[in-house]
Amino acid sequence: MSLTDPIPHVVEELQLYVVSFDRPGYGESDPDLKRTPKSIALDIEELADHLGLGSKFYVMGFSMGGQVVWGCLKYIPHRLAGATLIAPVVNYWWPGFPANLSAEAYNRQIPQDQWVLRVAHHIPWLTYWWNTQKLFPASSIIARKPEILSRQDLELVSLVAEKSKDRPQATPQGEFESLHRDYIVGFGKWEFDPMELENPFPNNEGSIHLWQGDEDVLVPASLQRYIAQRLPWINYHELPGAGHLFPSIPQNFEQILRAPFPGKE
Numbered sequence: 001m002s003l004t005d006p007i008p009h010v011v012e013e014l015q016l017y018v019v020s021f022d023r024p025g026y027g028e029s030d031p032d033l034k035r036t037p038k039s040i041a042l043d044i045e046e047l048a049d050h051l052g053l054g055s056k057f058y059v060m061g062f063s064m065g066g067q068v069v070w071g072c073l074k075y076i077p078h079r080l081a082g083a084t085l086i087a088p089v090v091n092y093w094w095p096g097f098p099a100n101l102s103a104e105a106y107n108r109q110i111p112q113d114q115w116v117l118r119v120a121h122h123i124p125w126l127t128y129w130w131n132t133q134k135l136f137p138a139s140s141i142i143a144r145k146p147e148i149l150s151r152q153d154l155e156l157v158s159l160v161a162e163k164s165k166d167r168p169q170a171t172p173q174g175e176f177e178s179l180h181r182d183y184i185v186g187f188g189k190w191e192f193d194p195m196e197l198e199n200p201f202p203n204n205e206g207s208i209h210l211w212q213g214d215e216d217v218l219v220p221a222s223l224q225r226y227i228a229q230r231l232p233w234i235n236y237h238e239l240p241g242a243g244h245l246f247p248s249i250p251q252n253f254e255q256i257l258r259a260p261f262p263g264k265e
Contacts, residue, residue, distance in 0.1 A: 044072060059072050061085060070088070090224070108220060131175075153245045156246075195227060207235055210224060212237070214241070
């Protein structure tokens, strides 16, 4: 999900080369029936090599894309110069979470989404049916229910829609191998627990940043705080009053872009 475009003067000032790509099943990218956090990380490594990006590069992921960044930190840390996670979606079944904390955060989700998450985790083959049947409410995210938006998000919806109106359709191949596959991969049984990752930059040769709004309805800030506590090498930034769409505010996105490069003015 892309909320904003790189800010030209910041890109020029920091001398950034920005690459955005369609994940499997989105846009013109072929679906990957066996997609996992590991496979997408290896896809990114292969793409970087084809584009000649060098031995190390930065990765950035927003929302569900944040889970892609966790995969990169696990499987290709030797290729990373730095990483940024923006309101990354969490898997409530990651074993590193205390049961009471993850249960509390899970129960704060609206009931229909709790069911969608259960289905994606426990019976993933039923995910597509659950999100397309008419007997019970399906994913509020796919249905774009206003209940999942914070006060700030409601103010930003029109701005996000305006920026997105001329972009190509994200799901021309259908929602099964894009949106529904995201649920299956993101909330399924992972091969690793992000909270057991080791610092990829023990000598401070790079940095990891995690940005989160404290009023995000979709992604609980309580779980992000716990991750930052378990992984003290992550630079945690919590924005007061911010919801899930805060990167669409130009000042916020400029701050996010600059954070990995504190020495550059």
